[in-house]
Amino acid sequence: MSVLDDISVLMEKAFERISQADSLAALNDVRVSFLGKKGKITAILKDLGKLPVEERRQIGAAANNARSAIERRIEEAKDHLGSGDSRTFIDPTLPGTAQPLGHVHILNQVTDDICRTFYGMGFEIAHGPDIETDYYNFEALNFPPDHPARDMQDTLFVEGERVLRTHTTPVQVRELERRKPPIKIITPGRCFRNEAISTRAHVAFTQVDGFLVDEGISVSDLKGVLVAFCKAFFGEDVKLNFRPSFFPFTEPSAEVDVSCILCGGKGCQLCKYSGWLEILGCGMIDPNVLDTVGIDSEKYTGYAFGLGVERIAMLKYKINDIRLFFNNDVRFLSQFK
Amino acid sequence: MKISYQWILKLSGLDWPVKEMADRLTNCGTAVEEIEPTDQYMEKVVVGAVIDLKSIKGADKIKLATVDVGSETMDLICGAPNVAVGQKVPVALLGAKLTGDFVLKKAKIRGVESCGMICSERELGISDDHSGIMVFDSDAPVGTPLADYLDFHDHQLTFELTPNRPDSMSAIGIARDAAALAGVSVRRPELDVVESSEKASDYVSVRVDDSDVCPRYAARIIKNVKICSSPWWIQKKLLVSGIRPINNIVDITNYVLLETGHPLHAFDYDRFGSKEVIVRRATKGEKFTTLDGKGHDLIPDVLLITNGKSGVAAAGVMGGLDSEVENTTANILLESAYFAPSIIRKSRKYLGFVTESSTRFEKGADPNGVVFAIDRAASLMHELCGGEVLSGIVDCYPNEIKPVTISFRPTRCNAILGTNLTTDRMKEILSSLEMEVTGEDKLIVKVPTFRPDIEREIDLIEEVARMEGWANIPDAIANVGPLFTPIHRCDSFTEETRTVLTGAGFDEIVNHGLVNSKFAKEVNPDLDQVRIVNPSSSDLDAMRNSLSLSTLVVVEHNISHRNTDLHLFEIGTAYFPPDNHHDWREDQRIALAVTGNTPNGWRRTPRPLDFYDLTGAIEHLVAHFHWPAFEYVTGEISYLEPALSFDIRIKGQVIGSIGQVAPKIARLAEIKQPVYMAEFSTTSLLEMNVPIPSFKPLPQFPAAPRDMAFVVDADVLAGDLLTAIRKAAGPLAEEVNIFDLYTGKQIEKGRKSIAVAITYRSSDRSLSGEEVDVVQDNIAVVLKKKFNAEIRDK
């Protein structure tokens, strides 16, 4: 056999070992045994001087070619193996190592959802104080002096002739006082009432009120906005029922039921088999309220509505105890992303 | 309020099924809350006759009754005290479903098998009476299904009425709405008062001393009544409404109250004490005993019906004991009056009663319904009690209360509702509600006095909406209002804060702000509190004057539920009463708290959370909002551990505090592990003008990073070192960071080793090694001189 044949056999052998190598160490072994100081190709190159001159060039070129071919194969094989010194094992089922995220409180998530939906319809967000005067909480909103809501049994009074607001509607009066129509606002916030704490009732609750005052505003506009809100919030298929009701600061007034979000109106435990869930109060702002803040109730009309965030959150997430919201147990908080 | 469905059908002339009736009434604002069939507990209950009664050996409370139920004769056990041979009684057969989810099954009591049960009114759902079994007239046909015999196929409708609608607090009132929905008018019962020749005015006179609170007082005399129980058709209506039948006279006044909504009172004429009714406010301290036997010391807020000498009734609330109708009563003085809502409200509050009468007077009775009610009652007393109605009504009504007249613009009505109703339709609605409507373009509407809630055009528009139905008002499909909706800084600030802090692993908590005032005093002894006058619980009798109060409660709650590792924050309000310098204040704040350990994981070892976890989160906020750096200056905060508490300052102004909760406070809050808390006001931060950053060109020359390690005294502050290094390094130092801090064995006690990384860079050239060495040497000199530093490496 000629030396040229030896070279090509060595090259085949080297290629085979490269393809079998499963680590960088194994590749290195291949390298050492063929191209190392005592390697087989290296030996041929070392012995070139012993060969006749006419063969020297031919065999030298073949050996050098073999050497660079093997080197190239080893480099390519390295790319396939990765950069570690052994084939790296990745367990993709292990949890990642980023800082765990905290959670936005569910009441704020729902409040934000409601506000965003109304913002999409052009309502600006406004806030007011939690500790209110009788004037803003009751008088300017057309509550007669002997209205039961003004009673100690219903309202928490604060030393110094103030009350803890019983609704966020006082913000409506404050905004109407300082702006000129058109005024289109929602007022999210904390409200209070004198109530024993139970699974269904709490001294504190969260309300989102909204109103629009402009020329030519009608019940039809009110209905349109509430239908749009409920569809955006509860789904396209939701139905609404408006039941005439009474609030001191709106006339005409109505309470709004949505078709049950659980059974769709067929009747279930959630809706007490009525098919409906009461979620909103609404009406046209009473002319007395507009006149009180100095807005001409002949020229301008307006609507107002209010909804309870806890109730909506409880319905949406099937929460069965209102106290959970203010207990702030992290096992509760972390359930809502 | 509960009213019979059959009664509404009769008065309205409608034939709507009960569900439709309830839905349509609800959708016109007369809300039906509950529908209950009156015969639901009468299935498999029949009329039976008691044939025989035997005592049972060893049992003295129960007897063995033999009962004929038509189809068979059966033995059953009966424990009622009033059972007797010969009685006709209701007998429940096997499978009967009685009240209280009770299904009758075969039972064996003391060896005797019983296949039926004789029932009380309560068991049949007729009333609350469980004192004995029901007993029927002797001619009751044996074997007849009970509901047929009693004619009890009806529904009890429970109404949830709004406070503005006293007109709907009666069968006629409800039927009026129902009829109006069908475009017809309510059918009031026809009156036929047969009067005798004697004049009522010869028997009684009426004088009203306080006509401001008693605008009208009318009386009739009915002589020679026979007191007995009232006929079943009256009892039935009362029972369906939850009112106990008593005797025919009292039942008639209650029946008329339910029918017309107008409260009446019947006095025993002979025990009234005089022939003169005088209506006046009570004098202070005046004594009076109400029907229930309770004595009262009155005040002028109670309106009294007197006989000229003493009180006989608390007007509109409750009668007195001395003039009550009894079984022996023969002559009746019947009162029908109109009392002002305000006096009845005060009066019933003072006396501590709420009665069917007081509720109706308080919401507003009809001054002009007085006569109809008294005549209706008088004619029934004639018909059912054999009474002789004396001629005439003694009616004291000095100033007639006239119906109000309101002008009504159909165009305005359509504009408010967003409808296209015709004027005729509006007229039809208003007329069917018994209003007198005249005019064409502008209607003139005369509102009956039973609608005290209607005073303005908008009140009439509400009536149109109610009767037309909100469902028939179109839903607008276009948006109206201002052109532009701004987002305010306070709202985006809140949202961004939540994003940053939840991103840093903090859970948001929400508190209502009500706290225990004593706890608040312990935590913040120097801060004023907003106190609640009428707290619902003594634990919630003040508004918090720092968020930390609530945070401590939440931390305790979680730890006691074994959630021991906490990262919490709240964006909330602290409340302050007015003082010499400020009005009422509601300060918006952020509070943070950490306790326990960092999360465990396969690549991280938990370590205790501490102060630096708080400042780290705050640094996120500072960076996000481009605030100037917070400075932490040793301070004295009442609820924080003295050595570990700091004021948070920004540009020299104190905006909050940070540190470890003091052991005394932790003990009070029942927390047994270290808690670190921070709280700061965002008011000034929100007002701060944050400049819009302007672009800086990216560096063109390479940075030269160098390290320096040195040992200083343990109490040297890192901030002071960094400031000194930056100053000594001059403009070439782009960034200085501490990357190692060590105290321990290899360092002398009371000293610490610090390593800093300094990045040098020039904007106009590549820095040479020699250039940087000079600066490094300069820093070393300063550190040695200023901090007694021992340079270990540079």
Ligand SMILES: [Zn+2]
């Ligand atoms: Zn349902």
